[in-house]
Amino acid sequence: MPESQPHGRLIVASNRIPVTLRHGEDGWSAEPSVGGLVTALAPVLRACGGVWVGWHGAVAEEGGAQISSLAGMLDVGFTLAPLALTAAQRDAFYLGFANETIWPLFHDLQARCTFAPAYWDAYRAVNHAFAAALAYHARPKDTIWVHDYHLMHVAHELRAGGAAAAVFFLHIPFPPPDIFLKLPWRAEVLRALLAYDRLGFQTRRDLRNFLQCVRTLLPDAALRSAPGGATVRLEGRTVHAGSYPIGIDARAFAGQASAPEVRARAEALRAAYAPGRIMLGVDRLDYTKGIVERLGAFRYALAHYPELHERLTFVQLVVPSRTDIPAYAELKAHIERLVSEINGQYSRPGWVPVHYLFRMLPLEELLAYYQAADIALITPLKDGMNLVAKEYAVCNRGDGALVLSEFAGAAAQLGRWALLVNPYDVVGCAVAIQRAFALEAQERRARIAAIRRVVAAQDVYWWVDTVLHGGETPPLRLVPPPTPRKPGVQAA
């Protein structure tokens, strides 16, 4: 657990406060939401009397003021400071600049970007509102910790008011200069990021990309390497930048996954798919997660490896997400079409090759799937980290195989023992599926044990501590990979 804050309280800002809203017959209700970030930050916030600032998720036109007071009254042990957005702000800031401009651009998918000046104006205005809320709550010795791509401009707005030290963590990748330079407001965004005191990225690759963009666009900035990363000196200020891979609450996941109810449910799932094995995909609905490409690879594997027929079932779980954005609605339709094509072509009596579930599962059910699955197929086109890979690693029965995209941030930590794939390479992915299916139990156990050690050592509490105290990422005790490379599957 993180140490108490040496510099005062912790004030957190993220796009959403950790609250789930529901609209029922009796109107709105709010309850605290759970998740890795909240679990890790809540004890720190409670210990120091901290504050969490963020949008509550509804818009002013739907009764935002009433919802703000509802959410603000929840007893979570620290102060929740909900912000309301107007419908126009939600559309241009959240759905627009955050999710139609920065999200695709930072995942290297610039063809999907909309570069609208009105989106940029809304982004600045909402970041200004966040900065005003933070300035209201923060005292001089507090540490402000701002999360993610929705709020890159907050420190720039705060600095005008001379507020407390601010740390920023980017949960998604940072693109290389070739891609970042497409952004019409590229220099403004870089300068805004450099208004923070410390910047955290998921991987060294993201950090390097950021530093290269600074070098390219801000010739007046002086870069120096420093423990755990680098410093950037600009306009008389020094900013620290480092890479801090986010973790999960590994112990809690492992404990919950071995509860008797979860084990019983996992057994029931295995019996339902027997005698075949289960290969699992778990994602939010998002084009960056590579679900369409993954289904293409599974189809290719079925066409070329008949031994998989009736012996391997692919279970793909998808959580609904951003369905208000047309690209996401189209993606859903595309996935459904592919699933039905594959099942139409390959199903046999008693065997349906793809089981597709489109809903948020209760945690116990998700854990039961993790435990039941023989293989996890995690192939994002690009991903900041990918927590599902880490959750699967600690929750499976101890002999699961992890097929992982080399473009997931998690590959930097776990790639040595996972079966690494290029998600765009249909043939390579199909080979990896077949290889994961055929891997000896002893080798699967050795690989997953090594992955578990990393996930347990660099858990979410380690991450909070490391980001907040600017510590250097400690060196890992490396275990050599159990087998050499094979064509199409990079094991190191």
Ligand code: ADQ
């Ligand atoms: P996300 O893009 O949301 O996060 P990810 O890291 O994979 O992606 O986390 C998804 C979470 O949703 C997991 O904790 C998983 O358990 C949960 N989930 C997925 N499917 C589910 C289902 N069907 N039912 C219930 N729960 C489900 C962003 C970045 C990532 C980065 C994280 C954290 O895009 O790259 O890892 O932030 O920094």
